[in-house]
Amino acid sequence: MRKGFLILTSVVRKGFLTCIFVKEADLTTQRARGGRVTIHDLARVAGVSVSTVSKALNDNGRMAAETRARIKRMAAEIGFRPNALARGLLSSRSFTIGLLTNDTYGRFTLPVMAGISDALVDHGVSVFLCAIEDDPALGKVHVDAMLDKQVDGIIATGKRIDRSLPVDLAGLPVPVVYAFTAGASDSVTFTADDAQGAALATAWLKKLGRRRLVHITGPEDFVSVRERASAFASEAGEGGSVRYGVWSESWGHQAVADLWSAGGPLPDGIFCGNDQIARGVVDALRERGVKVPEDVSVIGFDNWEILAEQTRPPLTTIDMNLKELGREAGLMVLALAEGRPAEPGLRKLPCKLVVRQSCGGAQTN
Amino acid sequence: MRKGFLILTSVVRKGFLTCIFVKEADLTTQRARGGRVTIHDLARVAGVSVSTVSKALNDNGRMAAETRARIKRMAAEIGFRPNALARGLLSSRSFTIGLLTNDTYGRFTLPVMAGISDALVDHGVSVFLCAIEDDPALGKVHVDAMLDKQVDGIIATGKRIDRSLPVDLAGLPVPVVYAFTAGASDSVTFTADDAQGAALATAWLKKLGRRRLVHITGPEDFVSVRERASAFASEAGEGGSVRYGVWSESWGHQAVADLWSAGGPLPDGIFCGNDQIARGVVDALRERGVKVPEDVSVIGFDNWEILAEQTRPPLTTIDMNLKELGREAGLMVLALAEGRPAEPGLRKLPCKLVVRQSCGGAQTN
DNA sequence: GTTCTATGAGAAAAGGTTTTCTCATATTGA
DNA sequence: TCAATATGAGAAAACCTTTTCTCATAGAAC
CATH class of the missing domain: 3.40.50.2300 (Response regulator)
Structure with a gap:
């Protein structure tokens, strides 16, 4: 075996066992990173450059269909997943939004949160939940932390439409959508009808x-x-x-x-x-x-x-269809983050009747 | 006024009005970034290099105390806040953790979440909340999304200590702490006594x-x-x-x-x-x-x-002191993320008595 | 055989920050 | 005055990915 080199991984391809040799130094680097496999590792294993790998995985650029397929296959094999931090740094999209809430018991917030998460998980967006408990200082800390983390947008939610959160969200460098809480007049706000x-x-x-x-x-x-x-x-x-x-x-x-x-x-x-x-x-x-x-x-x-x-x-x-309300708020903040325009104003979502037994009448509805 | 240059900002310093000129191209860049001020902007305004700025703000390196103070002051003036994505990319610490939960109503999760958030906000850590609703596929999607975003750790929480979440958290490249849900025998788990x-x-x-x-x-x-x-x-x-x-x-x-x-x-x-x-x-x-x-x-x-x-x-x-339980779980996952060791096993936190009126007896306790 | 085009793939820059290394200047001592 | 040292600050590399630009090669047309 070559001195100073170690086997990183061995791949069975077309029935042949291929051993990939990497420099020991590289492996050390890898250890320090917590064992995370990067696009460079994948490029080395696939025998192509990082740019080719990137283009292959993102269906960009021109390349032989066979090459693209092979790279994709090897990516899956070694479990490569792109680092969202690096990606976000470049694209200035973090695929992350913040949910700011006032509602300690979560009776309103949780269904709204479920709707947001449900709508956005398909788009690869994760949600920071920040409970600020009517504390302006805590609110500012959380908002600053979210902005530092480059959230793509913020959804502010509370317990009633005629009170605003104890924190100023005007003039932020990211879009803000309000749900069940008061926003500025030129903001997008959702509530139940x-x-x-x-x-x-x-x-x-x-x-x-x-x-x-x-x-x-x-x-x-x-x-x-x-x-x-x-x-x-x-x-x-x-x-x-x-x-x-x-x-x-x-x-x-x-x-x-x-x-x-x-x-x-x-x-x-x-x-x-x-x-x-x-x-x-x-x-x-x-x-x-x-x-x-x-x-x-x-x-x-x-x-x-x-x-x-x-x-x-x-x-x-x-x-009050809170989950649906959350879903719409989530999609709205995503749209705004992607630069799609939206008309400001208050959007009232319809409520629905749930028939149980305290009124009598038909169980079916 | 110089052609091709625009005033970025004007700063009153020691009673003199100082106009900072920046190239129009730079300003355009700035606009595209969403108006975010970077360490380069600060370096330009302060008349030093980016490395000096970084060292000044992080209390690193050798430099004149006066320089350090001046840079800090200007940073506050122009509202510079470091981009956590860039920082995280370098340090492989995202200052972000994930909270995975099974509990739709949040009766257990919300107090735990409040405790986690409360304990970690001081450390600059934000929390992704992911409700997976007993769905293994959804669980995997959320875990993958969190790992892509380089969370520093994960807290898994559920409704009972003798069931595990429908998703495998063993062998993840980040530490996992369990609260109110079953983990592997060599994992760190919190529950009420x-x-x-x-x-x-x-x-x-x-x-x-x-x-x-x-x-x-x-x-x-x-x-x-x-x-x-x-x-x-x-x-x-x-x-x-x-x-x-x-x-x-x-x-x-x-x-x-x-x-x-x-x-x-x-x-x-x-x-x-x-x-x-x-x-x-x-x-x-x-x-x-x-x-x-x-x-x-x-x-x-x-x-x-x-x-x-x-x-x-x-x-x-x-x-059951759920908030305290959340606080401890949060500090634990942070400790593990920072490489501090912890003994695996089940930690039972004491409950407390809350006296109201249904038993009679002293109101004071 | 020579030139042009099409195709596939690599090099390099960019994004914002931190850290290490290097360099220039000022200060000290002989 | 000169060499040695201390001090302050900048240059460059690194983190990981994407995108644009460039280049090399193979095939086609003359």
Whole structure:
């Protein structure tokens, strides 16, 4: 065996065993790199230059079809995968985006994240998740770290459309898309269509023959609360009334107690601002001996499955299609990163009705 | 003004306005780069070479203290931040790790993620979140993408310690740390100390004077269920019995119904396998007219705040310190990435008791 | 046999940073 | 004044990939 040389790998090609000799120094280099195989290794093994390898793998340049195929085959054999850092340095595309979020429990962020990831993984894009927990300093640290890492874009997401993240994303050198959080007026923003969702819920109650409708919802300072209440009011007509409160089960309980002790005509349909309130309402009604859905239909909002499915009876509710929203936001930020233009403005995505048992009515939809 | 030159920026230094002239070609380059300022721009502005700038900013090499300070000041002025891609290419450290997860709802993953991020953001490390949803193909795609991006390490996390992710992480060129999921025997794995947590819960019930104890928990094929049950049994002594079921509220309801209709002596303390079961138990007891905590103390497991706080009364429960677990896993993967050695094996982190009202007893702890 | 074209493949530069090596100048001592 | 040393700063290579440009060879046409 040649002195100072070692066998790197042996390849069986066309039935012949070919031994590849590499200088010991090269192997040492390779060790230091963590055993990663580079395009140079592949070129050496294939007996061509690195440029030829690159062109072969990227279907660029002119070359004999046989050469291209052979190089591709050997690349697969030795497990060559191009270093995305080097690639990104050259192309100024890192195939990486950042997801900035405010939402600690992830009730909104996780489905959105799932949609983003789902849409972008096919494009080779990975997602940095940065939870900033309402802390401006932490937000800045994360944004700086993302920019240092040359993210191709940023998606900012929060819990409500009428508050912005505690960090300034204007004037960044990368595109920013907002989801469920407020952006500048000339930015691209995605949110759920609250009015349409509320109308959907109210129409469903009416379709089931309910006429004395109440909307028990969250704090009036949420713009989405006002939009839903307004849509509810116009859909419900004369019979509809709205009660504002907080986003908790106990508010649902209390609202039922208030209604049933008020002495007026009792509602036969209740549209709740979220599934937690609905859970409280359903529990309170059961405790009063009011039958759901026989006496009263209750519909929630959010389709927070882990809660909606465990309620007795399971909640019919409105789903904001958060995963789809994430998917669209992901594709949008990708488009912007690739220089494709997009019209700024607020995009409202439709909600859908999820029928379980708390309203009665057809299970099929 | 000089032809072919443009003002890049103007700097006020020592009271003098200094105009920096750059060739138009350079500016065009700059534009194409997305307006990012490089070390070359900084070197030009500071009137030194790039190597001097690099050494100044990294506190390397010999140079006049005044020069170093001046370069640092100008770097801050023009907002220079080194390109992490270029840096990573050279150092083979990307300051990036991947978090692989199985857990769609993120009940476990999100706190763990928060801990990881919290521990690593100070070290300039960002985290790729990859949800693979039990899909081996998707898992491979994500792992490959992370490796291409030269992550410094991977943290694998799941929902239970006795199942592994549907993707092979052995023999990867980067360190892997497991949290709440099974790894190879020679790997570093973190999990909560189920036995200690269960003992803590049981001891708390006993300390409150409860003697007829029941443990209502999840499926017996979970190793954590068996460990908790075993610890419960030895702590509870003669009076303790265990009922296995599923992880749902309705199982909590049913278990209470079973117990109260069995005709034997009724329990005065119930330790539940998770907060959902505890919620079901508490609701069922209230509906039977059994007072919690006066007649029966109920304690949960998980400290899933959004559920525990909304239960009536709010749940006393065991917290698995998931954020701390994430923090330790993050620091561990960082240590391994930096070549510091670590002993393989399973590390069990202690749980803590969170006192609310479902057991009675002191609010202070 | 000679010139032109087509084809295949290699050389080199670029991307932004860090590190090592080299060089020039200033300072010290004799 | 000259040599030796200390000091500050620049040049160049390296990391890995892609792309453009150039070159060599084979075949075709005259």
